[in-house]
Amino acid sequence: MPSTSELVEKVVSGDVRSVARVIRDIDDGIPAVREVLKALYPHTGKAYVIGITGAPGVGKSTLVDQMIGHLRQQGKTVGVLAVDPTSPFSGGAILGDRVRMQRHSMDEGVFIRSLATRGHFGGLTQSTRSAIDVLDAMGKEIVIVETVGVGQDEVDVVRSAHTTVICVIPGMGDDIQAIKAGILEVGDIFLINKADREGSDKTLSDLRLMIDMDQQKYESGTWKPPILKAQAVFDQGVTELLEEIEKHAGYLRSVYGDLRFRARKDKVREELAEMVKNRLVETVLRGLTESGEFEEAAEAIVRGDLDPYTASDDLVLPRLSLPDPE
Amino acid sequence: MPMERNRRLRVMVAKPGLDGHDRGARIIARAFRDAGFEVVYSGLHQTPEEIVHAAIQEDVDLIGLSSLAGAHLYLFPAVVASLRGRNAEDIQVIGGGIIPEEDIPKLKKAGIREIFNPGTPLDRIVAWVRQNVNPKE
Numbered sequence: 367m368p369s370t371s372e373l374v375e376k377v378v379s380g381d382v383r384s385v386a387r388v389i390r391d392i393d394d395g396i397p398a399v400r401e402v403l404k405a406l407y408p409h410t411g412k413a414y415v416i417g418i419t420g421a422p423g424v425g426k427s428t429l430v431d432q433m434i435g436h437l438r439q440q441g442k443t444v445g446v447l448a449v450d451p452t453s454p455f456s457g458g459a460i461l462g463d464r465v466r467m468q469r470h471s472m473d474e475g476v477f478i479r480s481l482a483t484r485g486h487f488g489g490l491t492q493s494t495r496s497a498i499d500v501l502d503a504m505g506k507e508i509v510i511v512e513t514v515g516v517g518q519d520e521v522d523v524v525r526s527a528h529t530t531v532i533c534v535i536p537g538m539g540d541d542i543q544a545i546k547a548g549i550l551e552v553g554d555i556f557l558i559n560k561a562d563r564e565g566s567d568k569t570l571s572d573l574r575l576m577i578d579m580d581q582q583k584y585e586s587g588t589w590k591p592p593i594l595k596a597q598a599v600f601d602q603g604v605t606e607l608l609e610e611i612e613k614h615a616g617y618l619r620s621v622y623g624d625l626r627f628r629a630r631k632d633k634v635r636e637e638l639a640e641m642v643k644n645r646l647v648e649t650v651l652r653g654l655t656e657s658g659e660f661e662e663a664a665e666a667i668v669r670g671d672l673d674p675y676t677a678s679d680d681l682v683l684p685r686l687s688l689p690d691p692e
Numbered sequence: 693m694p695m696e697r698n699r700r701l702r703v704m705v706a707k708p709g710l711d712g713h714d715r716g717a718r719i720i721a722r723a724f725r726d727a728g729f730e731v732v733y734s735g736l737h738q739t740p741e742e743i744v745h746a747a748i749q750e751d752v753d754l755i756g757l758s759s760l761a762g763a764h765l766y767l768f769p770a771v772v773a774s775l776r777g778r779n780a781e782d783i784q785v786i787g788g789g790i791i792p793e794e795d796i797p798k799l800k801k802a803g804i805r806e807i808f809n810p811g812t813p814l815d816r817i818v819a820w821v822r823q824n825v826n827p828k829e
Contacts, residue, residue, distance in 0.1 A: 383780065386751035390828075394699050457700070458725035464746060465735035471742045477749055482730050484700075 370398075374405040380504045382477065389479055392496045403496055406503040411626040413445070413502035413509045416611060417527030417552075424533045425559040426512050427466035429598040429607075434470050436608055437508055445501030445509040446478040447494060449523065457484070463512060477501060491522040492644050495637070498526060524552055525636070528625060529614045531555045531607065534573070536565035550576060553591050555610050561595035561603070570595070589617045650685050699827030702752040706734040706743045708771065711761030716789060716810075720756060723814040727822070740770035748780050754825045757804075759789040769802035776803075784825055788812070 368376070368384070376384035388406075391399035416433075418426050430446060437444050448463035461480035470476040479501075481494065494511060501509045513523050524530040532553035556577075558569050573593050577584075584590040592610050596603025619625055627633040654660040663681055666672035705721045707714055714736055724731045732750045734743060747755050757768055768787050775781050787799060788808040796807045805824065808817050 382748055383751075383778075386749055390702075390751040394827075452730075453725060456726045457728040458730060460721050460725045460731045460733055461750075462733045462735075464750075465733060468735050468738065468742065468746070471734075471738075471746045471749075478746070479749055480732050482700075 370401045370405060373402055377402075377406060377500060377504055378409050385477065385500055385504050386479070388500050389481075389497045392493050392500070393481060393484070395493075399496075403499065406499060409503040410499045411502065411628050413498070413506055414529075414615060414625065415498055415502075415509045415511065415527045417524030417530040418510060418512045418533060419514070419521075419524050419530065420533030420559075421538070422514055424535045425598050426514075426533050427463040429533065429557070429559060429596070429604070430463075430510055430512050431467045431470070432598050432601050432604040433510065433608065434467065434476055435601075436604055438470075438473065438475055442507045443475040443505060444477075445498075445504070445506035446476070447481055447497055447501070447509070447511045448478065449481045449483060449494065449511070449513040451514060452482045452484045459483075477504070477506060491526070492640060494523045495526045521552055526627075528618060528627075529554045529611045531557055531611070533557050533559055534569060535560045536563040536569045538569070554589065554614050555607065556591055556593045557603070557607060558593065558595045559598050559603075561597055566595060589614060650682060653685060654681055701729045701754070701821070701825065701827050702732065702750065703729050703754045703756060703821070704732045704734060704743070704747045704750060704752045705756045705758070706738055706746075707736050707758050708738050708740055708743060708767040709759055709761055709763045710737060711759065711763075712736055713760045714758070716760070717756075717758040720758070720788065720814070720817065723818055724756075724821070727818045729821070740767060740774050743771055744774040744778060744780065747775075747783055748778060751828075752783060753827055754821060755783060755785045757785065757787045757789075759787065759791070762790070764789065764791055765795055765798060768799055768804050772803035782828065786821075788817075 373384055373388065377388055388399060388402055391402070418430060420426055427448065430448070434444050434446065446467065448461065450459055450461045450463060452459045459482035461482060463480055464478060467478055470478065479497065481497065498509050498511065511523060511527060530552050532555070534556065536558060556573050558566055558573070570593055577591055577593070594603055594606055594610060596607060598604060615625065622630055624630070651660070659681060663672065663677040667674055667677060703724050705717050705724070707717050717733070721731045721733050732746070732752060734746050743755065755771060757771060759767060764787060768785065772785050775783055775785070785804050786806045786808065787804050789810070791799070791807050791809060799807055806820060
């Protein structure tokens with residue numbers, strides 16, 4: 367076992383095995399990894415993070431593959447985190463996003479890692495953010511995070527991106543409506559992939575309408591999400607996408623003066639709140655599980671001797687040394 | 693509560709070489725998923741070097757190779773050799789597919805831990821993995 371400082375040194379020098387190992391520790395929730403992340407923090411904040419999200423089958427992985435190709439031609443190094451769902455039945459997962467990106471597997475300038483959503487309690491966002499930090503610290507200039515945009519967790523993940531691209535395909539019909547609920551708001555760029563399919567103009571006008579409905583949001587020079595058409599599999603529209611991402615980066619720079627999230631109080635507060643919450647839950651829950659109190663309370667509720675409101679009060683409040691709320 | 697502190701087994705299922713028949717690889721990937729493993733599927737037509745690069749980035753505990761085209765005597769040992777060349781020999785390798793009986797001892801000698809022929813019940817493969825592969829500490 368290498369020491370924390372050795373590990374940190376190796377990650378910063380770009381050692382692939384060490385990076386892979388640290389991401390595994392993050393994913394597996396190994397407590398010691400916190401020390402590594404603390405030491406890595408000063409080395410982070412340099413990467414530009416791009417989030418790609420959208421329903422299964424819209425071509426996200428293919429798009430990412432093409433983006434990697436273009437970015438490498440520009441001489442930029444790229445890290446990719448491809449998040450796929452865990453089976454709620456077995457806890458296992460098949461992570462197949464790599465299949466589309468395999469032509470980059472020998473390129474030392476590219477690091478691709480598949481992550482499963484697992485059953486993380488409040489953890490997908492946290493662990494993905496930490497993994498972004500690791501790729502950032504290893505020196506990747508661009509980090510692309512690909513998620514299936516279905517739930518709040520996935521939406522939260524892309525909030526840690528500088529630019530979020532929402533991928534749709536023609537003919538999704540009401541699915542576009544569903545995007546409205548919470549996901550539309552996080553989109554900085556909309557991409558209609560497989561644009562040769564029937565209905566792409568309809569999809570374009572639907573999206574435009576939805577964005578225009580938020581008109582007041584875009585007054586006074588704020589960023590209005592562009593809508594692009596692409597056929598990622600033929601590498602069409604990818605250059606334009608990267609140009610729009612570049613423009614969005616320029617916009618962020620003009621507004622905040624600095625692309626680093628840690629220089630922005632809103633982002634720092636968001637991240638810190640998340641971390642405090644996770645730390646609190648993790649610490650209390652671990653104590654309760656290890657002492658057996660959690661199981662005891664669960665059994666008491668099943669027997670009908672206790673209600674969950676009282677149980678949670680009894681379990682949590684003494685640990686926080688807080689007075690009873692009454 | 694789902695407290696995530698336990699190591700989960702990560703497996704890469706890969707198809708080296710030129711044959712395009714990945715039904716077996718897909719079935720074994722599903723069986724591993726159903727056993728609760730995280731399975732990284734690497735797709736077709738991979739060189740041994742590509743497989744090893746990907747396996748290291750993914751920090752897997754095990755690589756399962758599938759070959760149906762007769763090149764296993766070259767491809768499987770090449771994966772093991774490439775792992776050794778990168779100080780990653782802690783990643784174990786197993787194989788499956790159309791492998792003649794007489795080749796199995798040669799492959800084992802080259803460092804492939806086990807070979808599963810067609811018709812091996814999936815349960816037996818999963819049980820072997822559970823017994824012989826531990827997630828790294």
